[in-house]
Amino acid sequence: MVSTIKTASWTWKAYVHKQGFSPQIKTFRTKRDADDWARRVEDEIVRGVYIVRAPAEKTTVKNALQRYLTEVSTTKKTGSTRKAGAAKVATGEVAIFSVSESSERDNILAVDRYL
Numbered sequence: 001m002v003s004t005i006k007t008a009s010w011t012w013k014a015y016v017h018k019q020g021f022s023p024q025i026k027t028f029r030t031k032r033d034a035d036d037w038a039r040r041v042e043d044e045i046v047r048g049v050y051i052v053r054a055p056a057e058k059t060t061v062k063n064a065l066q067r068y069l070t071e072v073s074t075t076k077k078t079g080s081t082r083k084a085g086a087a088k089v090a091t092g093e094v095a096i097f098s099v100s101e102s103s104e105r106d107n108i109l110a111v112d113r114y115l
Contacts, residue, residue: 002038004031014038018045022052 003032009025014034016024024041029032044050 002042004038005033016041016045018042021045021050
């Protein structure tokens with residue numbers, strides 16, 4: 001079931017409820033954007049190709065790099081070299097974006113710039 005509701009702050013909340021899935025909720029500036037998103041998510045759920053994106057939307061590139069440095073880099077032989085490069089990227093302009101917003105191309109360019 002898909003529904004869109006106007007909020008008190010003049011935004012639109014889209015709700016997608018499907019049995020067997022957790023409710024998906026997202027806020028938009030326009031009703032059309034909310035409806036489009038809700039229909040797309042519902043369609044993906046029905047087709048079986050839906051991927052939960054909430055963790056990627058909440059995780060910034062900086063947080064992902066810090067987690068990499070603490071969990072993965074310590075097990076690598078070149079850990080100190082990777083730490084220096086990742087620390088530079090974590091302070092760059094890409095660091096503020098969420099993982100889902102930053103494209104692979106942007107990430108590669110940022111890493112190349114600092115390494």
